[in-house]
Amino acid sequence: MTSPAPLARPSPFHEERVLWVRHWTDSLFSFAITRPEDFRFRSGEFVMIGLPTEGGAKPVLRAYSIASPNWAEELEFYSIKVPDGPLTSRLQKIQAGDTVLMGKKPTGTLVLDALTGGERLWLIGTGTGLAPWLSVARDPDTYQRFGQVIVCHTVRNVEDLAYRDFWTREIHDDPLIGDEARAQLTYYPTVTREPFESPGRITDRIKSGALFADLGLEAGFSPATDRVMLCGSMAMIKEAGDLLETYGLKEGSNAEPGDYVLERAFVG
Numbered sequence: 001m002t003s004p005a006p007l008a009r010p011s012p013f014h015e016e017r018v019l020w021v022r023h024w025t026d027s028l029f030s031f032a033i034t035r036p037e038d039f040r041f042r043s044g045e046f047v048m049i050g051l052p053t054e055g056g057a058k059p060v061l062r063a064y065s066i067a068s069p070n071w072a073e074e075l076e077f078y079s080i081k082v083p084d085g086p087l088t089s090r091l092q093k094i095q096a097g098d099t100v101l102m103g104k105k106p107t108g109t110l111v112l113d114a115l116t117g118g119e120r121l122w123l124i125g126t127g128t129g130l131a132p133w134l135s136v137a138r139d140p141d142t143y144q145r146f147g148q149v150i151v152c153h154t155v156r157n158v159e160d161l162a163y164r165d166f167w168t169r170e171i172h173d174d175p176l177i178g179d180e181a182r183a184q185l186t187y188y189p190t191v192t193r194e195p196f197e198s199p200g201r202i203t204d205r206i207k208s209g210a211l212f213a214d215l216g217l218e219a220g221f222s223p224a225t226d227r228v229m230l231c232g233s234m235a236m237i238k239e240a241g242d243l244l245e246t247y248g249l250k251e252g253s254n255a256e257p258g259d260y261v262l263e264r265a266f267v268g
Helices: 127-136 140-145 164-168 178-184 202-208 210-214 234-246
Strands: 013-023 028-034 046-050 061-065 074-080 099-103 120-126 148-155 185-191 226-231 260-262
Touching (some): 028 099, 061 074, 061 127, 120 234, 127 148, 164 185, 178 185, 202 210, 202 234, 226 234, 234 260
Parallel strands (some): 120 148, 120 226, 148 185, 226 260
Antiparallel strands (some): 013 028, 028 074, 046 061
């Protein structure tokens, strides 16, 4: 009598098809993949992304914020290109029809659930740390919870302001939240290495008061009204977090919501 064949272990990944790829610059690109029917996530969460390997080798995985809103039929991601990066050196070459591996468990702290109520939501990101804001800013709950939403995006060069047309024009035509975005959303880009209307690091513009002056707001953050999300370079996150603490804001989490949250799992 032969023994039954061992049950195959379920894969920890979804195998999804690439729908499109857009190369913004020599160092930045976006792509979208199919969404599994049973895949659920909260706007602002991240998931592990990788590529198939040959010969049973363990795939290289990296955490990527989901740039799509939680109601979208496709899953969009925004990535840097690292020429010798273990993953992005290959990932930047994907084309429509290719297969991408995606983890089955989205997670993260850049979610509305991790914040207490407030009047104004600041979404502050550097580089590809913009990705979760593309999700959060298209979530109807964001505009129900906050009267004003301010997206701050800091990059090195003007060409790195990917999605600039989206923030200034396209989001206003969104069938679900276009009217709310037009009335409640403000886009505030800054550039550090080229002349620009709002030059410099976002933390420097916070400290100088220029950020608030440009937006016609009283200088500083208030625990009574302001809630903040941070994503991007670890240096920015640490400096901005320290600044927020000086204004009396307290860090929150999924277990204990607070005044501001940051993503410790990866650097965008």
